[in-house]
């Protein structure tokens with residue numbers, strides 16, 4: 001990996017420490033001689049989904065993939081395109097080092113990503129997977145999606 005100080009390629013591992021679910025590595029840069037620490041952890045395989053019933057299940061990429069595929073018009077997007085969307089979501093989760101994620105968090109995270117790809121697909125996704133108390137809540141949500149307001153997803 002690149003040195004975070006000088007972006008040099010010549011970095012090496014000096015020491016590794018195994019923690020319960022991660023590995024801490026002390027690294028050094030052969031170019032600027034600075035030291036830095038990295039934390040390595042398993043991401044998507046170890047993320048648990050907390051369903052609204054309270055049941056905990058391992059995150060299943062293919063379930064999410066199928067639900068995303070559902071909201072695009074048949075044949076309008078390629079399989080690699082869907083995979084890139086799912087990759088963005090997995091990156092989003094690993095960014096926060098989540099080990100548990102609720103279905104509501106999945107829905108709002110997916111909406112944030114989907115709305116930047118296809119607004120209509122994001123509206124279909126919200127209609128299928130987000131719970132609304134009433135029609136006017138749904139309509140105002142659709143209006144904010146259509147207006148590109150992704151902050152309150």
Ligand SMILES: [Zn+2]
Pocket residue numbers: 003004005006007008029030031032033034
């Ligand atoms: Zn360096």
